[in-house]
Amino acid sequence: MSSEVLVEKRKLKNPPLNIHTLGDRVLRQSAKRVSKVDDEIRELARQMLQTMYSADGIGLAAPQVAVGKQLIVVDTDPEEPANQPIILLNPKIRRHSDDLALGQEGCLSIPGVYLDVRRPAQIEVAYKDEQGRPQVIVATDLLARVIQHEMDHLTGVMFVDRVENSLLLNQELTKQGFSKQAVKPVEAA
Template sequence: MSAVIAVEKEKLETPPLDIHYLGDRALRQPAKRIAKVDDSLRQLAKEMLQTMYSSNGIGLAAPQVAINKQLIVIDCEPDNSANIPLILINPKIIGYSQELCVVEEGCLSIPGVYLDVTRPKTIEVTFKDEQGKPRKLQATDLLARVIQHEMDHLNGVMFVDRVDNGLALNEALQKQGFSVQAVKPVK
């Protein structure tokens, strides 16, 4: 087991990083691969986890805090102190299941908006961990969905870009004060 980045799973009044919101150009830039895994990267992952926990999230990608790097932090059980968060550096999906599932998603960069998104139920992903070691993971259900959602951020894609129900999308975005023009549908 690799050394784990130790972070208290608590809500900080002032998280170390600022989350950027739909409409911000930082969210639409493709993230750059990380060449070197070092202490500064581990510190960034730690601050991302603190920011994610402070915002009641279960996943956060570096572009959401305006850092153009292929780094994702995930914790599908933020209320379970024994659950170890997942840090994915330069993740790449190498396999998808044929089986799709539709589940409601939300995003820290689009607060208050929750809409159905169709994604593969199971994925296989390769990545480097926080020590720079190559890893391979088979993920299903919620974890698979969170990895896919966060990896979309690394490609400048937001979950609203994948919503099929345009009416529900427009309504939800307008209700929360977001511009429908900020959506860039992917098919």
């Protein structure tokens, strides 16, 4: 069965949603579970995908567009029309590997800042799809990283909160005009 949330993978001059940036309080609030999967949720997912593609992103969480719902959209291959995006409602990591991978991350809410973050290399995530059906995905490499990054947004955590090199973090934030006071460090995964 194909997704009801098909969107063209292209940049829009006027994307439907505004992406909030580091320092906006909305990014630090915990999102609520989606209790009913309906057309309104599917439309939100559609608008999030359009906004993500317009910003050259590969993941976007509802809190980034000031919607306090546990909804993330992911497309690790936005240049490939045949590659379907993944829409995850109420995602929950059931298992993760003990081995950690260090990889560079960026965020649509912190434009221009790219830094290394250590995360589990493999995860198993349970979620509901855009039809409300329970799903489980085992993700590795980039997909695992993007899902974990976006899931952090659902609890008010930003990737800069996980950066271990504080000197480099402060340099990069300052260079892009962000306040290092907006960072709230968390323990590594």
